[in-house]
Amino acid sequence: MLALLFICLLLPLATAVLLMLFRNSLNTANARWVAVTGASVTLLLATLLVSRYYMAGIKYGEWGVKIQALSSSVSRDYPSSVIIPKVEYRLPWLQNGSINLEMYFGLDGISSAMIALTALLTVSSILISWEAIKDRAAEFYAALLILQTGLIGVFCSFDLLLFYVFFEMTLIPLFFLIAIWGGPDRKWAAVKFFLYTLAGSLVTLSGLIYLVLYVSKAGLQNPTSLPALSSWLADNPLPLQLQSTLFLAISAGFLIKVPVFPFHTWLPLAHVEAPTAGSIVLAGVLLKLGTYGFLRICLPLLPDASRDVGLPLIGLLSVIGIIYGSLCALAQRDIKKLVAYSSVAHLGFCMLGLFALNTEGITGSVLQMINHGLSTGALFIIVGMIYERYHTRMMDDLGGLATKLPVIGISMVFISMSSIGLPGLNGFVGEFLSLAGMFKANPVYAALGTTGVILGAWYLLTAVQRVFFGSLREPHHHGDEEITDMNAREFLALAPLAALCLWIGVKPAMLIELIEPDVKAVAKILRADVNETPVVNQASVE
């Protein structure tokens, strides 16, 4: 399993290197074939990885036993840790007296799900760029694949140093993707995206450095290892004051990355300017680095601050983000910008669930991370298809496309339903659990957040109505090329996402089984599940 993990991590990078080395001799057609081969093999292996991880769990029955059975050293070395990679690889690299740093690669349920999502979306984004990217294709695909390595790297790092390195590594390829292959305002969008997120993550870095120095001074030998930190901090909780300061500092980068209101303004700009592939990966995975960072670092390491500062503050910002993002989406005329603002709202649900700090909420939040990746990724694919055909994304220029492009129309209705949380499709499960969790923690936030369900249906169905329904309205398109419905390649890019939307919606149990043990471990230290009074059982006893 470990070998699989490293191949998944390095194969995209290797493919990218190959593309860069031969970029002059490869024409566009060859480059994309090389890229899609590399990405598909990665996807295959990632699927294998998740299924083997899952099967390993199933074989041993209860998940509690599984953790032991998967032979990780965590339970031995760090008994109080709530971050428990079930598969791990520890490589010592700096030993100096009391300091003993190691590179800690690992895998748990949450990270394996995110790795699979990354691999899937990369293949889709290569397929959807097939015709759209003609200029410097080899470099384009190389950047996309380096981005993939960076993202997978973040998800398999159980070590602050590695985490941060991969976290920042993702910025560079995406910067180039936007700045070189983007829309008319691409330079400004790329610079803004880069500087804004970098500025945030520098604050995060300073917080992390302070934390590492503090615990290493207090005697922890490997202060960058997440399980070690988690175990140590569980036994020696930091004072609340310090936790809160650190929480705010470390949150900075993640808040911008997610993005949480009011740090979101780079996102619509970046989305509008980015090429379709960039948007897919940006919305689908990159934003999740923020939520994943909260889940991996803030919640388990700073549980008291998460409860005392995070829940009231970030909960509130998320609620505002949901309503505000939805309202902004409602007012957009550019459909891509609409989807971008819908991301702000959806990530609001995700953060709301996360800061419910209980099993229901966090599970919902992780599901929402994956679901948003699937459905928003798919929405960007569809927007890309329309743009490729009509060279416009303005809803005023388009109308009634469902009569001309029925398959794209059906897909759009399907994906919109997934995005607005229709039961039976994936969005519902994540949203419902997130809101349910938050309702337990703070009913007012949950109630306000639930209004986003109404607004979500409003803006997305309005977009569907304007672009796909009514009488046919097309802009004058250049050339005499016939506008055709979805082709096989586009279908291949979209179909797996749609299939997963349906599968998660109909049978969420498997995905939940995969992630729940990790969520439960974190929820345990947040102690939000403890004070539950099984009211009714008492009553029935009486």
Added chain:
Amino acid sequence: MLEDIQQLVLWAIPAAPLLSAIVTALLGKKVLKGRSHLPCWSALAVSFVCSLVLLFGVLPGINGTGNGYARESIVFGFEWLHVGTLEIPLQLRADSMSAIMLAMVTGVSFLVSLFGSGYMHHDPGYPRFFAAVSMFVFSMCMLVLSNNFAQLFVFWEMVGLCSYLLIGFWFHKPSAAAAAKKAFVVNRIGDFGLIMGIFLIWTNFGSIDFLHVLSSQEVISHVHTKSPHVIPLICFCLFLGAMGKSAQFPLQVWLPDAMEGPTPVSALIHAATMVTAGVYLVARCTPLFVMAPNVQMFVTAIGAATAVIAALTALTQTDLKRVLAYSTVSQLGFMFMALGCGAAGTELVTPAVTAGMFHLFTHAYFKALLFLAAGSVMHAMGDIIDMRRFSGLKHALPITHWTFLVGAAALAGVPLLAGFWSKDDILAVLYEASHSKEHGLFFGTILVIACATALLTAFYTFRAYFMTFWGPERFPEEAGDHPHEATPIMAWPLRILAVCAALIGLAVGPTHLFASYLHKTVGLTAPEAHGLHWNIMALSTVIGMAGIGFAWMFYVASPGIPVAIAKAMKPLYLVSQGKFFLDEILFVLVVLPLRGIALIATLVDRFLIDGLIDSVGALPGMLSGYLKRLQSGLVTSYAGVMWLGAVVVVVIALILT
């Protein structure tokens, strides 16, 4: 063995339409084409037969054994979602109330699907229609068979989706596309309430299982004594959900627009079945609602307001389908009026719920009949449904005429027909509620409103009937040379429904079959063998006849009267014709402000938030702009600054020491 058969029967009811939906969706366009109705027909026939077996065979068999909740129902299923303390199994559970609903839903759906194959025959979306109808029946059956609130919500949304897809069936029509979106979004407002209700139930009861929440009086009173405001709040939230789905004031605006869908869909979804889901939900949650008399009175008040407003609107509409749509809204109001009567006294709970459910049951038949007959008119008139453009159709369309007349008479409350019995039950329970000490005045007022609405109902129904079928024979040019009467595949469902509309009330109402079957539902008690309310019956007969008489006078005997009245009471006439301007009011009060806020939000986003970020970003640039001037490259200025700096350092050093 017996248990296996029971389970099979229960599974087959939703499984057959689901299978049909999948098959039709996958194969419809390429393989089935003009035969796309076949899977749907057969599936619905299977469902209907199974529902009847359940109704008459299975449930009576298990009654009387076991205790408590198990006595009335059979339950089984599997786990769907289990996270933390939130447990949502997928279960099928049937008790008396669901069995009655199922028999009604599958029966009406089957007839509508027969009619639909004739009605939709030349439509290019023929397979799509049957796929969606099958999907709808599946979802509706699952909704009725739910054993927990979350599963109910899941299928509550699924029927909403089918409604969206079918209202927007002709999506190339802008009005249909707009109506579909409106229906979905307005329903979502109600769903907000339902979600909140579910969360409240979950956090307070620790479970969302019907078995747990509804069956034990101790559990309910335990929660109620612990926090007395919770159960009324839960009931309010659930009722908000019901208001959306069942089109109650002020959320009823979506239903008349939903008539943009094909007429069989209007008959099935927007008259007989889906819109009654809200009534079903409130009836199902009776054990909760009895703990919240204030909410029950609210239910009654909303029902009464809806009934009278919709009836007044229906008076002046000229679109036949819209008249029927408003009448649906109005009749749903009647059902809610009845459901709230339990507030007047616990002994009234069972009669109240029985009356509401009975009206739901009979209404399904005669309203489906009326819609299908209207569809038949539309079919013959070349898709024209404006009553001003045709008249005197009784000779041209004899079958449609007779069946419509039966439906209209049933709706108007002509004695012995279906609507008469159920409406009489509602009036009777309101009458009894008006004798209560506490809320007598309230229910007395409601009774007067109900009687007035019943008069209006009879009037507008027969207004539509006379305008369509009486008078000089006129056809619109779209109808061609001579309008063609319904084909047999459309005529037979009409005839069967006409028989139902005529007789089903008599068969199960005064014989107490309905009441004695339904009372085995949890929360209801065995009905007292109360006699018929002859005075109420006489009253409602007079009212119904008076309404019909007025309609005859106005639209047949002296057609000048309505015009004169409209002139004399111009403002009132305009209010009614303008549908009380509810769409406009909601647009001004809700849509416009939200759009305004949305616009402001984007401006704030662009200029304030983003502007702030950009200026923070510009700060280093500005600073460096100033600083870079210092890098002048002139050695003399560097020397000067160095000297200045040295002086400053020395001064500071002196001060500090």
